[in-house]
Amino acid sequence: MNVATEPVLAVQGLTTGFDTARGRLVAVNDLSFSLARGETLAIVGESGCGKSVAALSIMRLLETPPALILGGTIRFAGRDLAQADEATMSGLRGAKLSMIFQEPMTALNPSMKVGLQIAEPLMRHRGLTREAALARAVEMLDLVRIPEAARRAEDYPHRMSGGMRQRVMIAMALACEPDLLIADEPTTALDVTIQAQVLEILRALQARMGAAVILITHDLGVVAEVADRVVVMYAGHKVEEADVASLFARPRHPYTHGLMRSVPRVNAPGRASGGRVRLPEIAGIVPALDQRPPGCPFVPRCPLASARCAEMPPLAEHSPGHWAACWHSDAVGQAAGAGHA
C-alpha cells in the first residue's frame, strides 16, 4: 500500500439519515475512511449496521427523499460526490465507479442478451459503436472466465447459473475499467466453491485494472481472504479499523471480537475430544434506528459494558493504523488473545 499517493476515495464524516414518520433516523453516523488505488477495503458488520447505506450513499443511489446525506464529504475523482448532481453521478457511475449487488439471480435483465448488457455502459461512457462494444463485452466475458464467451454473449440470463450471472455482473461493472468498485455482499448468494471462484476472478481483475475495491460483507472468512484493510461498523458507527492482519491478530472492539468468535471452526477447543461445542454468539440484535442508546451503541450486548460506556468512546489509535472506539479495548485484546491462538 503506497500511502504517499492520493487516495482514490476519501470519505470524511459521512452522515446519512432517513426522514420517516418517526422523525429523522440516522443510519450512518460520522463515517470516515479512505482508499488507495488497488486497495481492497472490507466493511464488516451485521445486517442493519449501515454498511449498505454507506455504499449507496457513495454511489448516490439512495432515493431522496426519504434518504438524505446530512453531512460529510465524499472526495472522489476530484469532486465531492455528496454535493454532485444526478447528471454528474450518471456520468461517473459505470465509468469511474461501479457497484455489484448481492443477488445475481435478479440483477440481470431477463429480456436482454448478456453481451448487450455488458456492452451498454461501454456505449454510454466510451462512445463505442454497438459492434465494438459487443466485441469488448465478449473480451470481458472471457476475462471473467466464462467458457465460449462469444456464444455465451448471445444467451439470455436464464440460461446461466448463479455463479455465471455474478461473473457477468462483474464483467458489466468493470467493463469501463472504473477506479472504484463497490461489491455489496457479492458472494453471499453463491455456493461456497463458487464463492472462491468469484473472489479469485474479482481479485485477478482488480490486480489487472488497478481498481480500488470496497467489499461489503458479514463473512469474516471472505475478509481474511481478500481484504487489505477492514472497517467494522456497528449501528451506523465505525467502531474499529485496522489492516487485516492486526485486526485478526488482536481485535480491539468487543463487537469485532464477538463477530470473530461466532465463526464456526472445525478445530474448536473441545472438538478434538469428540465433544459438541456451542457456537458463541453475540446476544441480541442490532438496535433499530430509533432505539439506539446514548453513548456507545453496543452497550446492551457488550460483555465488557460499564458505567463509563454511557459516554460515546472516541476512536483511538492503538497501534499504527489500528483504530477502535471502546473504553475497554485493552481488555478485548486480552480476551481475544486467549480465544484465538
Next chain:
Amino acid sequence: MPAAANTYRAKRRVRLWAGAALVGTYVLIALIGDRLAPYHPDEQDLFNILGAPDAAHWLGADNIGRDQFSRLLVGTRFTLAVAFLSVVLAVTIGATLGLIGGYFGGRVDAAVTGLVDLLLTVPELILAIAIASVVGAGMTGLIVATTASFVPRLARLIRGRVLEIREEEYVQAAITVGMSDARVLLRHVMPNAVTVIVIEASLLAGQAVLVGTALGFLGLGVQPPAPEWGTMLGAGREYLDVAPHLVVMPGIAISLLIFGFNLLGDGLRDALDPRSRA
C-alpha cells in the same frame, strides 16, 4: 413431465390456437369480404323484404330487401378496424402514461393516477357514449370513444407492473452503470412489461368489439347505410317479431368475434406466463 401435465398444456394450447383461428378467419373476411359477398351490400331485392333465410339469401334479407349475408361479410371490416385501431391507440397512450407515471413517481405519478382514478369511476360504456356524443357519430368518433374508454384501465395496469419492475435489481444495476432514465425505461423496464401489455390488448380487443357495436346500436357509431353490425342490430330490433334473423345473425357474428378474442387473450396469458413455462 407426467402425462397429466402434458394434457393440461395441450388443452391450453388448444385455446390459444382456437382463438387465433377464429380471429384469423374474421381478419380474412374483413380483407376479402366484399369479393366473397354474393350481392352488393346496398343492393335491394324488393320482392324479399324481411325475407327469412333461403337459398337466394342465406341469412335472409332486411327491411329494404338487402342481403344480410353480404352485409355481414362486408361489415366485418368496420368492427375489426375499430377494435384494432382503438386497442393500438389505447395501448400507445395508456402504456406511455403508465410507464412515465410508474417510473418517475412523485408529482408526475400523482397526476397520472389522479386522472386515471377519476376516469375509472365512470363505467367504460358510459364514458364511450359521452365521448362519442361529443366527438360526433362516425368512424372517427367511434375510435376516439373506444380508445378513450380503455386508456385509464391500461395506464393503471401498466403503472402497476412498472412499479414492480422498477424495484428489480436489474433496473438498479442499469442505473448503477450510468444508464439514462430514457434508456432504462425503454431497454430495461418496457421489454419486461410487454407480456402484460400483449395479454391485456387481446382481451381489450374483445371489449372494443362490444363497445363499438354498442355505440352503433345506439346510433352513435358508423352511420347507415354502411353495414356496421351494431347499426344493423339496432335497425333489426324493430322487426324482432317478424324477422328475428335480423337480430340473431349480427348478434352471433359479434359474439363469436368476442369469444375469439377472449380465447386468444386467455391462451396468450397461459403461453406467456413465465411460471408455467418449462
